[in-house]
Amino acid sequence: MATLVLPTGRTFPLEIAESAGARRRGLLGRDGVTGALLLSPANSVHTVRMRFAVDVAHLDRELRVLSVRTMRPWRIGRPRLRARHVLEAEAGAMAGWGVRRGMRVEVRTHEPGGPDEE
Known part of the structure; x- marks a missing residue:
């Protein structure tokens, strides 16, 4: 697990899918x-x-938001040429969080056995 950090300081739980299988499975x-x-x-x-x-x-390689949109089930999104990452959340969440084009987000990973674990 990791944490998504917005420029406002708000934080949200974040799962990271880095393997091909995890990305394919997604949600x-x-x-x-x-x-x-x-x-x-x-x-x-x-x-x-x-x-x-x-x-x-x-998101681009610096985790700057290139675009935000809501996708209903059974849709296929077009690739974004400058995108290096895609962030997904339940519909309406990003608007509620204030995520918008141009904002830069941060990802904080939690090391196993670190101060976040007991």
């Missing part, structure tokens, strides 16, 4: 997500066989 088979899921590397997503709509933010 499939789930009924929702707590916080967000970061697909890395990735420049596009689809919602085929998804059970719920998602907010999708394309």
Whole structure:
């Protein structure tokens, strides 16, 4: 697990899908997500066989938001050329968090056995 940190200082739980299998699986088979899921590397997503709509933010290599949109189930998104990562959350979450184009987000990873674990 990791933490998504917004410029406002707000934080949210974050899962990171770095392996090909984890990126392919994404949010499939789930009924929702707590916080967000970061697909890395990735420049596009689809919602085929998804059970719920998602907010999708394309991020560049510096984690700057290139675009934010909501995708209903059974849609295929077009690749974003400058995107290196895709952030997914339940539909409406990113608007509520204030995520918008041009903002830079931060990802804090938690090391096993570190101060965040007991």
